Amino acid sequence: MIREASILKKYLDFFCARANTFIAVRAWNVDAGAMGLRDVVESAYRSQIDTFLAAPEVKALLEGACDRAEYDRFLEAVAKTHFASGQYLGFLYAVAPPSSIERVKHNLLEELGLDGDASGEAEAHGQLLEVLLEGAGLGDRIGPLHMLAAEVIRERADESILYGTLKEVGFSALIEISAFEWLLAHTASRIANALEAHRGIPRASLVWFTHHSEVDLRHAEEAVDTICDYAEHHRLSDDHAETLVDATLRENVFLRRYFSVRAAARAGGMIP
Secondary structure, eight states: OOOHHHHHHHHHHHHHHTGGGTGGGOTTOOOGGGSOHHHHHHHHHHHHHHHHHHSHHHHHHHHTOSOHHHHHHHHHHHHHHHTTHHHHHHHHHHHOOGGGHHHHHHHHHHHTTOSOOTTSOOOOHHHHHHHHHHHTTOGGGHHHHHHHHHHHHHHHHHSOOOSSSHHHHHHHHHHHHHHHHHHHHHHHHHHHHHHHHHSOOOGGGGHHHHHHHHHHHHHHHHHHHHHHHHHHHTTOOHHHHHHHHHHHTSSOHHHHHHTOHHHHHHHTTSOO
16 A cells, blocks of 8 residues: 555645646636635635535545544544644744734634633643543543654654745645634534534534534634735735645645545545
8 A cells, every 4th residue: 555655745746846837726716816815715715625525535424424443533633633733823823913913822822721711611622632532432542643743743844845935834834724724613513413423422522523613613714814914914915825825725635634645636636
């Protein structure tokens, strides 16, 4: 079996060698020149979510057509992806424009369970992920998954930077991180219902999903405000910003993180 790391390198090389085609392969197939950055970003996110929900892996998960091992792999991928969310948000806080810094700071503190909730019972989102894994009978995987999440950050720090400046790296990170807020705002309830019905996870253990379905509708809108503020503050032209959106979302980031590089490549028509 071809290792996923090899597949990822293959497609990264493919896209890097053809960087001038990023705009031409927009998934949402609209005339971006007639759109503002906000419209371009929101359209891209909607396209990513539509592609995610249309993928056979996601349909099987939502419809109860997965076996226990497949549900468990999904849960582990979610945990591995989001255990390090506080660190990613910390990076965004470091590069946030002045007009958005309070929004980003609030999101970071909420992620860490330090948002000063009036109830005094706020929990770090990483703890909610641990509750999810415990409820699924995967408590023994918590430690290894924290280590895998840390390894992902190390690997990303080792990667060659595709962009010329830190402002572009920050913009790309902001685009991808905000994409997950959009996804969870629109799909977390459905996923939680499927996990309860088909995987037998108690509702009380699904708070990580149900919480995101409640708060990320607001976060999703605020995220696009921050993206527009960032582009203006760092003087990214519309064309340059749109090219960075294309590059960041060149394949489905949700399928890549939650399922596999192969699933993302198949959804993008790169492999059968």
